[in-house]
Structures are given as structure tokens and as C-alpha cells.
Amino acid sequence: MNSLDRLAHEFAKLPGVGAKTAMRYAYAVIGMSAEDAADFSRAISDVKEKVHYCRECGNFTEDDVCEICRERPSDVICVVTYPKDVAAMEKAHSFGGVYHVLHGTISPLGGRGADDIRIKELLARLSGVKEVILATNPDVEGEATAMYIAALIKPLGIKVSRIAQGVSLGSDIEYADSVTLSRAIESRVML
Amino acid sequence: MNSLDRLAHEFAKLPGVGAKTAMRYAYAVIGMSAEDAADFSRAISDVKEKVHYCRECGNFTEDDVCEICRERPSDVICVVTYPKDVAAMEKAHSFGGVYHVLHGTISPLGGRGADDIRIKELLARLSGVKEVILATNPDVEGEATAMYIAALIKPLGIKVSRIAQGVSLGSDIEYADSVTLSRAIESRVML
Numbered sequence: 001m002n003s004l005d006r007l008a009h010e011f012a013k014l015p016g017v018g019a020k021t022a023m024r025y026a027y028a029v030i031g032m033s034a035e036d037a038a039d040f041s042r043a044i045s046d047v048k049e050k051v052h053y054c055r056e057c058g059n060f061t062e063d064d065v066c067e068i069c070r071e072r073p074s075d076v077i078c079v080v081t082y083p084k085d086v087a088a089m090e091k092a093h094s095f096g097g098v099y100h101v102l103h104g105t106i107s108p109l110g111g112r113g114a115d116d117i118r119i120k121e122l123l124a125r126l127s128g129v130k131e132v133i134l135a136t137n138p139d140v141e142g143e144a145t146a147m148y149i150a151a152l153i154k155p156l157g158i159k160v161s162r163i164a165q166g167v168s169l170g171s172d173i174e175y176a177d178s179v180t181l182s183r184a185i186e187s188r189v190m191l
Numbered sequence: 192m193n194s195l196d197r198l199a200h201e202f203a204k205l206p207g208v209g210a211k212t213a214m215r216y217a218y219a220v221i222g223m224s225a226e227d228a229a230d231f232s233r234a235i236s237d238v239k240e241k242v243h244y245c246r247e248c249g250n251f252t253e254d255d256v257c258e259i260c261r262e263r264p265s266d267v268i269c270v271v272t273y274p275k276d277v278a279a280m281e282k283a284h285s286f287g288g289v290y291h292v293l294h295g296t297i298s299p300l301g302g303r304g305a306d307d308i309r310i311k312e313l314l315a316r317l318s319g320v321k322e323v324i325l326a327t328n329p330d331v332e333g334e335a336t337a338m339y340i341a342a343l344i345k346p347l348g349i350k351v352s353r354i355a356q357g358v359s360l361g362s363d364i365e366y367a368d369s370v371t372l373s374r375a376i377e378s379r380v381m382l
Contacts, residue, residue, distance in 0.1 A: 003241045007234040014216045025205045041235040043198040048228040050194045
């Protein structure tokens, strides 16, 4: 394989990138200045060398403990599935506590049990915690994981909450799926 | 900027990659094995070091003269705009001669004249050539570039042809644009 095909082959390993897009990206790299391409190459090796999980919350960080864990009050923990969920939450600017990243969901069909995700690590962080907000995805596995964690934590006398589910803001009721709509009606809020 | 954001920033330089997709790619790199990420990083620097233009045709190659120029009869030259057009032509398996890559079109509005693309290099290759096939894009700049080159080469007694234009195979007449349709009717072939 020549180096152009080899680079396209590497790009094709990225999510959602087919052979044609991969070749387009490879051509774009050829079109870059030598300096830009060197930066790009270095950014890839850097990220693997420097980024690892935060010892506390499991989010990506270049430090031992991430900035959020170091600087924010730790009495409210928001539990999410993946690091990208932390990024989404932070963009919403609505949560000022710390996170806990599970790195997966409980999935009997996928062969992942409670020991395969970071639940033990969550339980070890609970001293002094007032509330745990469960922000796993509103799908079957996310729900099951949330329910499992709630059942473990509630007996300890800690408040456990689940993010609200309903129709998305700015969406069109006409196009909302029926599961979402029935959840939105069940969880209606009195005015 | 941390190394994750920096990598996403590099990915966002690729064509058609926005901030969200770039971040998704960056997360994917973190999820790769250290070995895969090293291969990826190396593929990028390799391609810039090894790939350059063929001295004859201007296509990408890792050699002095590319494989196509070395191995094929050079009495028919197919003129294309970019190296990716050579790749598209080769996939069609319908042309057995050599190529000439212009690396651009004549574009008065874009400030590119005949001297800014590889036309002089084409003229220098014409001894012994029987036919030049013009395969620039069927758009305004591609047409103008083809006409310009035809006017230069025809007086030398060399056959000059232009790839056929009409409705795409497998397409739907209903959705063909009117310029394409009128060209398809003008250029109709008697049965």
C-alpha cells in the first residue's frame, strides 16, 4: 500500500468515515503545509500520551485529578455514561457540581454487568454527598443502569434524582415519537 | 488549549468537518490502541514526506515518475484537473493511456491564468502524441480551460477530444437539471 492509501485507510477507522471521505481527507493532508501536517501528526500522538482518566471522576484529563473535580463542590455528583456526556452537560451551563463517568451501561445482552462499569468507584465517593443526579441516556440500557444505581444509593440516605424526560425544546410535537410523548404526558408539570 | 481540544482543532481543518464531528474524531483517537494511534500519526507525517508530483504527469506518486507514466503507452494523454480525477478515471477502467494533471483551471475571477496551471508542461509532452482527451469538469471553468487548451493543440495537428456530456447513467430524467438535459439533446447519438 502506498502512503496515500495507507493514510486513507487510517482515516477510515474514524466513526462514520467511508472510503471516499477517507480519501478526501488524505488529499486534504497532502494539500496542507508541511508545518500543519506535522502539527496534526503530533496532536494525534500527544492526545494518546497525555490524556487519561481523572482518578476521581473518570473524565478525560491531562492531570491526575481533573479541573472540575479540583475546583467544584463535590456534594452533588452527576452520573453520566461517557466523557462526551460531560462535555454536553458543561455546554448547557446548568450544573455546578462534579461528575462521575461510568464508561458504559449495564447491558445483559452486551455481556456487561455492574462490575464492568465504574459503579464501585462511584460508591467509594459518596461520603458527604447530598445528591446523585443520574444522567444516563433515556434508553433501555441507560434506564436500567440508572435504576440499578438508584437502588444501591437510596438506602444510604442520599437523594437520588433522574434528569427529566419529555419533548425536546424547539422540537415539533408532530414528529415526536410516541414513547417520548407518553412520557411527556405522564411527567406533566402543573401550572 | 488541552491536547484533546487541539486534536479536534486539527481535525476541523479537514474538508466538511465541523466542530462536533472533529470532537467525535478526537474521542475516537483516544479510544484507539496506542499502536493504532501511532500508526495514524505516522501515516500523516509519511504522506507529506513521501508523496509529491510525478515529474511527467503531475499526479501524486512516491517515485520520480509515477507507475502509470512508466508502464503505459504515452501516445494518448487524458488531461484532468486534479489528482483525484485520475483516481476516478482509473476506477472506471476505460482509459489505458497516460494522464496530465493541470492542478487547477483557468479562472479569470479566481485570478488564475493559463500560466498558473500546468499547461506549459502539457505542451512539452506532445511529441509523438496522437490524441489529447480533455477531461476537465463540465462546468464554466472546466469548459473554458478545455477550449483554451484545444485552441493551443489543434493547430499542431494532434487530435483533441472532450469527454461526452449528457444525463448520468442510472439517473432520473425527471431530476436532471435543464442545462444537462439540453446538452443531452444537442449531443444525441443516432441509432
